[in-house]
Amino acid sequence: MRALCVAIALLGLCASAYGQGESSTSRHLLAGVHAFKDGHYEDALVELRIVARAPDAPEDLAFYLGPTLYKLGRYHEALVVFLASHAAPDALTDFYLAQTYYRLGLYRSARGVFADLRTRGLGPALDDAAARYIAEVDRGYASAPEPVVVDAYLAQGLALADPRLQAAYLEEARQVEQLLPQRHRTDEIVWSLGRAYAALGDVRARPLLEPIAAAGGPHAAEATALLAKLPP
């Protein structure tokens, strides 16, 4: 609860900066922030969608849009917004990102973001909350997971159409697999994850696809082609 209060306060502060101008985008952004603060998340979403369409939409729109979608329980959409954002890292936004991972059952990814946040010096309220989330995940993974957990994340990832969501679930599969005593579906996960990142033009595809291209296996030609399309 304290985390929520802090989040709203921060959101309000940030929004005020945009409220100074008189542009239509600023007015809708401010209206969205006010609606969020009042708990009218659907109204907030409408305002922020208008902002998102505007040519002068702020780069850090994810800071507002992501939490709004999170509050509406639209976790997949929220995750896409957070992951697609090019804004500078922001602790509060990342806190929402971690919570979104957690709500989607992507616990290893959530834990990673919470742990990283704690090293960046959150305020006491958020730090406590992050510590509780981490402890919760660690309890769940106190013993090695079953391979079927990896299978489930892999299957979910492959079933999703959005490459960002695909990558998120496949990353989770990869992280959970690393907790297994032996390799389970490593090659499949790495190949699928490499393809998902490549579809996003994300250079994280490179270290995944390069060994596949070099190995000369059945995916080598496709991996080489995908690598060629990646930005340097």
Add this chain to the structure above:
Amino acid sequence: MIADLCTPVAAAAPDAADAAAYARAGDDARAAKDVRIAAIAYRKAAALGDARAKQALDELCRSDAEPGDEVALQTAIDQIRRGEVAAAREALLRIVAHGTTAAAGAHFFLGAIALRAHDGGTAEEHFELAARDPAYADPAETMLRLARRTGRIEASLMTGAEFDTNPQLLPDTPPPGATTAPRAADEDALAAVTAAARPWRWLVVRDAVVWRKQRTQSELDFFGENAQAAVELDAGPDHVAIRYDLDYDMLAGSPYLTANRGTAAYRRELGGCDLAASYSLRRRDFWRTQEQPFTGWVHMADAGAIVHASPSLDIDARLVGWRELTEDPLFSNVAGGAEAAVRMRPSGRVRVDAMIGGWYAHYDGAEADGELRRDVHVEGGADLEVDLADHLVGVATVTATVNESSIEDFDYWKLVARLGIAFLIGGP
């Protein structure tokens, strides 16, 4: 789901630019089936004076007030199964107007209704729209092929080859001696042309010509002409048909048979099954002296049920009976039996019809030795149709007939196998 957003909109100071922005957000959300967000955006736009947004909001509210389109679609399908086609059509058109995800299903069944009414053009349009939804793509493609062969005018040309173990057993009554002469198998080339026109929905005029050229037994070369006019009346689940048929057959270039038949048929759809019954009266006039004893009347009736066991399986079971009155009482008989047919669609391109039937016939007149003729007749067959293209169908047929009689001369069996290809076209 959005009832709380369907209250009157309080007007604010008009602002065309803001109203347009909200309206666009509403359009985006509506396109993404995000109904609540769309309604909120439209309300804001309407409050700022956007009339189109107000209209869109009203449409969303109307849709919301009605039962879910998925539920409405299922109800419409049930109505079609019960034969309440007009009501189903209205419901399906409403679903289409809402533009929800159920619209594809609605288009599919509107296509099926149009196909049933031989409106191939309309059916084609609906199936094309349904095919855009992956869930309906495969069945819609199958139905599209049928729609392209359907219309107020339909024609088909079938050509093929047959192998017949006993070609002297002609359709209708076998000529005298046909069952006692040594059986001689033969092959033949077969061509059939059919044309049908529906100038009005209730009237169908059809003509079918069959020509069969034997490879060796040219005295059995057969030409058959069947002209038909039918009145077909539909009243919800009730279907009545009154038909008149004229047959004119030739054997080896000479007239063989002229027959006139009147038929009354009734069918009632009950959901999972239909009840059906028919009665026909046929007058047969044989031209040649040797077939004259068979000239006369045939009263025929059947009653049964058609069970729609699954979307790809229909089972048709009937009791049949007839009274045949011939010039020579030796061939007059009363017969009764049963027939069962199965219609299967194992895949979108393949249809299989199989039937088996049997009856017992009791003849009026005694033979020269005083013995009365009693026949037990069994026949079965299977048709395989494979769609090769929109207008091209491959056909394979096998039929088998066995007749056991108390008079040895009338014991016979016959097997026919046919392979062919048919071209079908319909429109508009």
